Amino acid sequence: MDTIGEQLKKARLEKGLTIEDLQKITKIQRRYLSAIEANDFDAMPSDYYTRTFIRQYAEAVGLNARPLIRRFEGKPDDTQEELPQTKPIRGSRKEKHRKKKKKQPTFKDYLPVTLLSLVVIAIIGTIIYAMRLDIASGPLVPKPEKAVVIGNDSKESTTESSSQPDSTESSEKTKDSSKKKTTDNKFKITSDSIDLVTYSGSNVSTPIKLDFTALEGPVWIGLQQSGTNAIYYQYTLQPGEEISSIVPEDATGIDIIVGASNNLSVKVNDQELAFNKANPTTGKKIITIDFATTTKENE
Known part of the structure; x- marks a missing residue:
């Protein structure tokens, strides 16, 4: 199997890139790129930079960096991370929904209805109070002394x-008044x-x-x-x-x-x-x- 450096170098050549081209793309110094291709990882500043540079090199030439980094760390390529064990769910979903429905309502659940009821009661009370004031103030139109x-x-x-006058006099006055x-x-x-x-x-x-x-x-x-x-x-x-x-x-x-x-x-x-x-x-x-x-x- 090809080494890390051999795989990266092979991918670079297939892309038609030179070390100078790769340096411009990754912003990694040429000597570090050459050291990676030669598998001279001791020339790198630290293991952290080695993993970072391998990842940038692989992304630039279109390779998956994870297998290369795992190989650098001494881990086999086919190792898979253990998934956490799932705990079995006791009971069905219907039972859970039933338990939620059976949850006792709190004061917060009744708060909107309570506030709305208080507003309605206040409005009705205001209307009744205004009606009582109108009744106490008497009729809108005063009773005239003379009704028609x-x-x-x-x-x-x-x-x-007052007492009505004689019908004959009233009739004559009415005629005179009308005229x-x-x-x-x-x-x-x-x-x-x-x-x-x-x-x-x-x-x-x-x-x-x-x-x-x-x-x-x-x-x-x-x-x-x-x-x-x-x-x-x-x-x-x-x-x-x-x-x-x-x-x-x-x-x-x-x-x-x-x-x-x-x-x-x-x-x-x-x-x-x-x-x-x-x-x-x-x-x-x-x-x-x-x-x-x-x-x-x-x-």
């Missing part, structure tokens, strides 16, 4: 807390856009009554005094439904917020406002009415 009722025949009747409203009430558009229309009213008799009628679809309305952001009345009318509201006596103006403008008819003291005619929209619109001059109905 819409009958099935769409005729309106007013009731006061006065028709004659005196004047509403003029001062500005008009898609989302805002402003009216200026003059000689508006009080109390000022607003009549709302839903046409072909549901419509939401909200009422607030001009100059404020607090809605004191809100309601959603269904198709064909009618409601009425009395404007507060101290109000110099009123804002009517409409959710679906094309589905609402508005009357002020029985005078209809064509608020959605010039710039019609199917969405939100604000109707602002400025009561410039008002007159008491009973004066």
Whole structure:
């Protein structure tokens, strides 16, 4: 069998490499390469460098370095490392999985569910607390001293807390009041856009009554005094439904917020406002009415 040096030299020549070429590839000094080919390992700096240089030489010429290094160390080429003995596994895999499943759950396993439950309880508690505050604060719309009722025949009747006057006198006053409203009430558009229309009213008799009628679809309305952001009345009318509201006596103006403008008819003291005619929209619109001059109905 060829020696280590003979095998390496033979592979180098088959590659067509010279000692100088091999020195450039491996960066090993020429004298050490020649000593390896001559099997003069005593000329090497140490056994560590000898093994390192043999490995680099073999890799450069395409040989497996391990048999050469084992031969240098005096070990036979066919020696195989003893593999560690495997221990037999007791029991089947199914039994192991069953044992894992039977493992008792810990507090960490329940922690996500516990935190989620606490969050849900906190949210529900907040909602209940807010509802109690709303109930304690009273109704959103204060009960007016004068109520307006819409009958099935769409005729309106007013009731006061005081005793009702004679039917003949009431009828005459109603007629006179109706004539006065028709004659005196004047509403003029001062500005008009898609989302805002402003009216200026003059000689508006009080109390000022607003009549709302839903046409072909549901419509939401909200009422607030001009100059404020607090809605004191809100309601959603269904198709064909009618409601009425009395404007507060101290109000110099009123804002009517409409959710679906094309589905609402508005009357002020029985005078209809064509608020959605010039710039019609199917969405939100604000109707602002400025009561410039008002007159008491009973004066």
